[in-house]
Amino acid sequence: MEKVSLWIRGAKVWNAYEKKFEEADVAVEKGRFCYIDRERRTFLDAERILDATGLYLLPGLIDIHMHIESTMMTPENLAWALAGNGVTTIVSEPHEMANVKGMRGILEMIQAGKHVPVDIFYGIPSCVPSTSDELETAGGKIGFAEMKALLEYPEVACVGEVMNYRGVLEEPELDICRFLSYVRKERPGLPIEGHCPELVGRELAAYLGLGIDSDHTEHSLEEVRQRIENGMFLEIQEKMLRQEILDYLISHKLYEHCAFVTDDTMADTLMEQGQLNHVAAKAVEMGFPLEEAVYCATYTPARRMRFFDRGTVAPGKIADFQLVERPETFRPISVFKNGEEIWRPGRKPMIHGYAFPEDFYTSVRVPEVSPEFFRVPAPKGASFVWVRVMEVARGGTHTHEKVVKMPVQNGFVDWQGSGCLLAAVLERHGIDGSRAFGFLTGDCHKKGTIATTYLHDHHNLLVAGDSPEDMAWAVGRIRRQQGGYLAVRKKAVLAELALPVCGILSERPAEETGAALKHVRSVMRELGYEHENPIMSFACLGLPVSPELKLTNRGLIETRARKKVSLIIKEGERL
């Protein structure tokens, strides 16, 4: 009788093939399942025996489309938080780090993701920066050579989402187009992740024709139907859990063509609700059959990423699994990776702390500024101006362009009585020190100052508030902290999350990062930010690929036209 390292007896074990739980004994040796004994008649010589009678044993969950940086945690701190949610494998696409530190940012994330309790794979960022040097200044750039070099890393599981979905259809000379051709020839099995919120019909077909065959963005039912029937793998994040979408997937039994993903989960949400397990549990609540939810959180994501070594409880597969009392909750009471227990309630994580290179901690290179820095000059002799204002609207990260008349005082725009906040983006990668002004209104904050270096995707410094004094003070604070997300009023911090790694990651444990971010969120609400997700809304005010009017260090961008527009409307200019 061979010896096995672990023998779990009597659990209701997940059978991914017949899609059911059934009582069985499960043996693990060398980190892999070695025998699933459904007859329960064989006695094994085991180093450790676990009586799991009454519990359900299911595979570790697999989140194949997410961004670690969205959690604002380091890979290690996140890994422990994932373990507690039964998630044992993720595929992260590090385009935020790449925007700050280029190739080095990606390679450091890969390094930082080793020797942590869950398996972290990476997608190759395909759109860094999100647009061009004319519209934004990022700290790094990922071109054809970098993408090609990344193919050699065993941690790379896919090409990350091709966000420039119009560009790839119209501009075959783009680096990403050349890279897609290269990948399809040299690495034909490598998944290529998509991002094409609006595409339908022939455009969708053309996008698929490039080999990009998944999508995780938000869709109408008709868009979902077109994706499925044209062979696109559907990655379902929480906002896609809508009844009509689920009903379509359920009634047509399309389970094998979709998987749950999280995309962007913030630290506080993760700590309070969970991660992929939250999405799966919510789907079940909405009528998705439990067995299919397990399948779409383990088996189909593994298959999509060609992880043939996991995602199921079967001989030869990596022993990543969890024990749960009520499977529909997806709340584990014990989580195993490679056959070793990595989490159970109350057990403290063993955090080693990864040291990023020194310059990752000194990445916010802005000058000290005075309140006068924030004066917006008006055209000579004008007594009033019409300005373009970003109007924040609930229900997404889009803004609308609003034109507002403002008086001029001593040659400067006198905005403080206009119902708008002043916003500024300061280039902070040490490239050219450029900066630009804008105005903000709508469902944003009404008073106080918010500032952050977490500004999609270029991560320059955005500060917006009702007082030049506070704004200058906030810039100074962020400069000293080398990054953060900050709410200030009357030269005092109301709430703050320090983000010392590249200005986008906290090094604090998940609980602390989550608590700090939650406090920022609640203070932003107190300051009048009425958006469902004020953190995300504010962090997207600088994103030049998201409609409609956004602010970067280059100025105001009309993102649909992909062009810079002036803050103050010039005389005779056609609107």
Add this chain to the structure above:
Amino acid sequence: MEKVSLWIRGAKVWNAYEKKFEEADVAVEKGRFCYIDRERRTFLDAERILDATGLYLLPGLIDIHMHIESTMMTPENLAWALAGNGVTTIVSEPHEMANVKGMRGILEMIQAGKHVPVDIFYGIPSCVPSTSDELETAGGKIGFAEMKALLEYPEVACVGEVMNYRGVLEEPELDICRFLSYVRKERPGLPIEGHCPELVGRELAAYLGLGIDSDHTEHSLEEVRQRIENGMFLEIQEKMLRQEILDYLISHKLYEHCAFVTDDTMADTLMEQGQLNHVAAKAVEMGFPLEEAVYCATYTPARRMRFFDRGTVAPGKIADFQLVERPETFRPISVFKNGEEIWRPGRKPMIHGYAFPEDFYTSVRVPEVSPEFFRVPAPKGASFVWVRVMEVARGGTHTHEKVVKMPVQNGFVDWQGSGCLLAAVLERHGIDGSRAFGFLTGDCHKKGTIATTYLHDHHNLLVAGDSPEDMAWAVGRIRRQQGGYLAVRKKAVLAELALPVCGILSERPAEETGAALKHVRSVMRELGYEHENPIMSFACLGLPVSPELKLTNRGLIETRARKKVSLIIKEGERL
């Protein structure tokens, strides 16, 4: 409006995702599907328009487990025959050629399979020779170095069936075990094909633990169930189309975990019944839902072999498809590969003829023999002997060992009145000229002589008959023809298929090869060969991995014990 090369209008088009046929227009450009227009409202500028109203359009079938050599055709001749059956992609495992010519045999098959109308991929033969030099003499050997070298070929899709299923469990030092470890580390996505007819329980789990996760052999329902629930992909050949097996797959909806395959199809069967299309149609006749049969003959086999570029009618996929009038027949009226029509009824194939190296045509290196060659000497002074006889039994390729008493005449065994035939295997690869004798009885032929160089797996020359004169004459005939499958009586050919390429392949077109083989088969029946498949039965009499008593150039082999036994039982020998 972009131009497309082909526009097929109005067919009922296969939707692999919702598993249904629906009316649509299908556009093809650069050999791939570029747009599936289900609304049929877009007008395209097409070089060629095909009105397919009333027809069904389904993908080309994909046979992922078969052996070209079993058809006794060259890759090119076979390819045309496959085209006529709607099969556009195959994965062949060339262990027969490897047994004759080693690595060169495999590489020549790869070469010969290029520039033919269907796509031919290959599995890496993992068990060549089938046993060891002590038990058989093959013309080639595939060791670790050869298997490793084959990984570099783009035509290689998998590791071929690991037939030595007991060996890999017990002898980790085998080349194949080392190679499996290597593959799992260096090419973790590469499928490893299995062959494990009897394994269940812990042995099956251990086999799966080596990464071998498919099986195509014949099974009981319980064995099928164990394979499925332990994560083994089930490859269903015709003899597995049994009602209880199909009922299990259907009732548990296990379609995604299985595919139809052909394994071994002989030329005449192929010409008369078809190939993978025959298996699929037969499954449908037996109650397998049509839509699931299409899926298991196109989508699941593609996925199993990681052919992400085919197996479905969707944008970006290779335009391999067929038009059929009644899909349940799987009988095409037109077949397309890469968007070009390759077959329609009555159209002559354009055969170029691949020239194998010269030594492939001079591979049967046996001497001229006289009738005296076939005298079996008896022990000195014996007046009778007990001999081990291979008893051929219907229902498979197994034989039983039977002990028969035979008189001795002039020092030689006088077998001609014993109800047995004499059999001889002559080493023919030019290695040592060894030869061995045996006797045959049971459901084999009763009169005349059969001879062939198509003798699994070593492909030495087997001749068996009732007359030493005819046997010597048959050897001479095969020698002159350099290989074949032959029935002789009274020094005249009754039926013959010449196999001039390595003694195992015909170069004649499919129809001629099929007709010749059919004639051999019918003559064998006339000579009393009562087996369901006399061709296969005879060709397996030399296979030392198939129970129970077989004959190689090394002598009689007790295959379960993997040892040589004497033809004449020695005095005092325990049986």
